[in-house]
Amino acid sequence: MLYVILLSMLSLKEKDRPVVRKLLCAGCCVRCVLRFCCVGISSAYRRSYQDIHKELLAFVIEENSPSDDVKTDEPPNKRIRVEEDCVTPAETETETDSDICPVCLGVLQDFCDSTFAKQVSDAVKKQQYEFDSLVLTVSLPAQLSVREHSCWLHVKKEVREKSMCLGKDDVIQVKDAFKWAVQGKIGQELGAAVLANSPCEVSVGFVHPETEEDCHFLANTCPGCFKPTKNKASIFTRMAVVKALEKISDEKFSKHYPCPPKKPNTGCTALDTTCLHTSVFIAGRYNKFSRELPQTPWVIDGERRMDGSVEELIAAPLLSSFRADGFNFSSSGREDVDVRTLGNGRPFALELLNPHRSKFNRTEIKQLQETINQSSDKISVRYLQIVTREATSRMKEGEEEKTKTYSALIWTQKAIEDTDLEFLGNIKDLKIAQKTPLRVLHRRPLAVRQRLIHSMSAVYLDTHHFTLKLCTQAGTYIKEFVHGDFGRTKPNLCDLMKTEADILELDVESVDIDWPPAIPD
Amino acid sequence: MEDSEKKAPSVIDRYFTRWYRTDLKGKVCEDHCILQHSNRICVITLAESHPILQNGRKIKNINYQISDGCSRLNNKVSGKSKRGGQFLTEFSPLCRITCTDEQEYTIFSCIRGRLLEVNEAILNKPDLLLEKPSTEGYVAVILPKFEESKSITEGLLTREQYEEVLMKRNQQEEPC
Numbered sequence: 001m002l003y004v005i006l007l008s009m010l011s012l013k014e015k016d017r018p019v020v021r022k023l024l025c026a027g028c029c030v031r032c033v034l035r036f037c038c039v040g041i042s043s044a045y046r047r048s049y050q051d052i053h054k055e056l057l058a059f060v061i062e063e064n065s066p067s068d069d070v071k072t073d074e075p076p077n078k079r080i081r082v083e084e085d086c087v088t089p090a091e092t093e094t095e096t097d098s099d100i101c102p103v104c105l106g107v108l109q110d111f112c113d114s115t116f117a118k119q120v121s122d123a124v125k126k127q128q129y130e131f132d133s134l135v136l137t138v139s140l141p142a143q144l145s146v147r148e149h150s151c152w153l154h155v156k157k158e159v160r161e162k163s164m165c166l167g168k169d170d171v172i173q174v175k176d177a178f179k180w181a182v183q184g185k186i187g188q189e190l191g192a193a194v195l196a197n198s199p200c201e202v203s204v205g206f207v208h209p210e211t212e213e214d215c216h217f218l219a220n221t222c223p224g225c226f227k228p229t230k231n232k233a234s235i236f237t238r239m240a241v242v243k244a245l246e247k248i249s250d251e252k253f254s255k256h257y258p259c260p261p262k263k264p265n266t267g268c269t270a271l272d273t274t275c276l277h278t279s280v281f282i283a284g285r286y287n288k289f290s291r292e293l294p295q296t297p298w299v300i301d302g303e304r305r306m307d308g309s310v311e312e313l314i315a316a317p318l319l320s321s322f323r324a325d326g327f328n329f330s331s332s333g334r335e336d337v338d339v340r341t342l343g344n345g346r347p348f349a350l351e352l353l354n355p356h357r358s359k360f361n362r363t364e365i366k367q368l369q370e371t372i373n374q375s376s377d378k379i380s381v382r383y384l385q386i387v388t389r390e391a392t393s394r395m396k397e398g399e400e401e402k403t404k405t406y407s408a409l410i411w412t413q414k415a416i417e418d419t420d421l422e423f424l425g426n427i428k429d430l431k432i433a434q435k436t437p438l439r440v441l442h443r444r445p446l447a448v449r450q451r452l453i454h455s456m457s458a459v460y461l462d463t464h465h466f467t468l469k470l471c472t473q474a475g476t477y478i479k480e481f482v483h484g485d486f487g488r489t490k491p492n493l494c495d496l497m498k499t500e501a502d503i504l505e506l507d508v509e510s511v512d513i514d515w516p517p518a519i520p521d
Numbered sequence: 522m523e524d525s526e527k528k529a530p531s532v533i534d535r536y537f538t539r540w541y542r543t544d545l546k547g548k549v550c551e552d553h554c555i556l557q558h559s560n561r562i563c564v565i566t567l568a569e570s571h572p573i574l575q576n577g578r579k580i581k582n583i584n585y586q587i588s589d590g591c592s593r594l595n596n597k598v599s600g601k602s603k604r605g606g607q608f609l610t611e612f613s614p615l616c617r618i619t620c621t622d623e624q625e626y627t628i629f630s631c632i633r634g635r636l637l638e639v640n641e642a643i644l645n646k647p648d649l650l651l652e653k654p655s656t657e658g659y660v661a662v663i664l665p666k667f668e669e670s671k672s673i674t675e676g677l678l679t680r681e682q683y684e685e686v687l688m689k690r691n692q693q694e695e696p697c
């Protein structure tokens with residue numbers, strides 16, 4: 001009767017028996033036993049440790065009942081002896097032995113109970129995320145792969161006898177067994193669904209300093225697998241260890257490392273639970289009405305040159321509403337500190353890092369836009385909306401081919417008349433060659449770029465001033481086109497007008513990029 | 522509107538600081554002007570008091586080949602960090618200018634830094650150097666090391682100090 005129940009609850013087959021026995025003898029925990037029996041039913045791992053333990057013992061004993069009609073070539077008395085040796089409480093074994101599993105180093109023992117699930121949930125709750133789903137990620141000590149390999153070699157023969165087609169890959173991974181055991185409990189505590197994919201990632205990690213040296217012999221057997229990397233503290237990364245284990249022969253491995261792995265004295269230590277929500281992207285168009293406002297904070301020699309910036313004015317209300325850790329601002333081109341951006345504004349996108357709240361409806365976003373607009377008269381924002389990461393690339397797409405229109409206040413050294421300006425309106429698609437302007441040459445490569453001035457028109461103001469409207473290819477440096485930048489932009493407005501000329505004010509009138517989509521009021 | 526001509530500050534006034542080095546290598550009146558942008562980049566030009574710019578002199582030849590093995594025209598920089606640019610010290614020659622009266626003058630770097638470019642436009646149009654010595658007639662663009670962006674100008678004269686030098690010269694009435 002009991003035998004039937006066992007088969008259904010843990011889904012163990014008759015041929016698992018030698019595997020189970022061998023693993024229990026090696027001191028493996030019951031969940032590791034299930035793993036190496038390739039039990040792929042998640043509910044089996046969720047049951048309490050004591051329940052699984054009880055049933056596994058019964059399963060091994062059941063075999064010896066006279067009613068068992070399964071053939072076996074071992075005499076019954078030998079089998080019983082094996083059980084008495086191994087499947088007995090730890091106290092009766094040698095004193096130094098602990099009950100920590102030598103394969104998972106305790107990860108599938110105490111850490112699978114509801115106390116640990118509660119501990120993880122509490123750490124998440126403390127950070128006050130608003131989410132309805134999460135994904136659990138687990139990081140394990142690299143040496144667990146060595147121990148897993150050792151255990152695999154130990155029972156390989158028995159597993160293969162069960163079914164020829166089973167291999168190391170069919171063994172359930174510690175990671176998966178751990179997730180199956182606890183993630184439901186964590187989800188329940190947090191009232192969120194635990195999915196394979198979710199923007200909200202809860203990470204737990206384990207370390208086991210006692211056995212760190214397990215991996216070291218691999219550096220001699222496969223030196224090519226372990227190359228020092230800049231950001232890693234140790235060369236024994238999980239990836240490198242797995243790679244080295246793929247290359248090593250079974251004989252060589254057994255020579256350097258015991259099979260099954262030795263029991264440790266201590267179990268793993270859990271690292272602090274961390275939470276990370278994927279970025280939320282917000283896009284819109286902005287106007288800049290000030291000639292004393294940089295787009296991004298202006299810092300020279302570690303000192304701020306001006307108060308505020310476009311990105312900070314836009315980001316501040318968003319950061320606090322989304323409760324994000326930080327942001328990255330990007331835009332379709334940029335204007336200088338002293339340049340205004342008028343008209344329909346310039347497209348921008350803001351990546352909000354690790355937002356603790358990410359769901360906002362249209363009305364709420366509209367209110368946020370209102371908050372930004374009321375916070376300062378130096379900027380304003382329109383078409384504010386949540387977009388995908390992929391969509392933000394449309395802002396930069398074809399940036400070079402797009403056109404921009406400008407309005408510039410020009411001073412000329414030579415006295416001018418209305419009629420001196422007429423010829424400018426007749427110039428179409430003027431090709432100019434611009435060397436990287438001196439003002440940005442310290443941070444950009446030196447190059448000569450061909451640009452097009454599509455059209456110009458002039459409005460006469462007085463004998464030394466006029467307004468020049470320009471429609472140009474994006475990426476044209478307007479100031480340099482006007483004053484010539486030591487003759488490094490050719491031809492320039494001075495050449496065209498045969499006088500020294502300078503630009504006193506510049507406004508961007510339009511940025512011809514149709515993204516993000518307009519939102520009607 | 523006549524006075525707006527004087528009032529309007531030029532691009533140089535707005536973004537550059539003028540520095541001077543006079544009597545280069547002890548040669549009387551061979552003054553150079555260094556325009557330093559607020560981003561530390563320097564443009565090397567002839568000071569208005571340089572002999573080449575006096576008495577309606579004409580230029581016969583400008584030569585960037587400063588030695589058998591080194592031509593400033595071969596200077597190439599690549600990337601944001603301007604790799605490959607020739608490194609110059611204060612007394613590195615940039616070019617030699619011969620006037621129609623066979624007088625030859627050497628123009629020097631005046632500051633330490635990486636050569637970014639020399640002005641090739643003056644090769645075809647030497648008059649640029651005579652007509653617009655401080656703008657289109659510049660000689661070279663140099664990028665000082667970031668950590669030397671302040672110290673490179675320490676040995677140079679300010680505009681006021683330069684003007685004092687010119688005043689004293691006029692009192693001594695030593696013709697250039």
Ligand SMILES: [Zn+2]
Nearest residue numbers: 029032101104
């Ligand atoms: Zn285990």
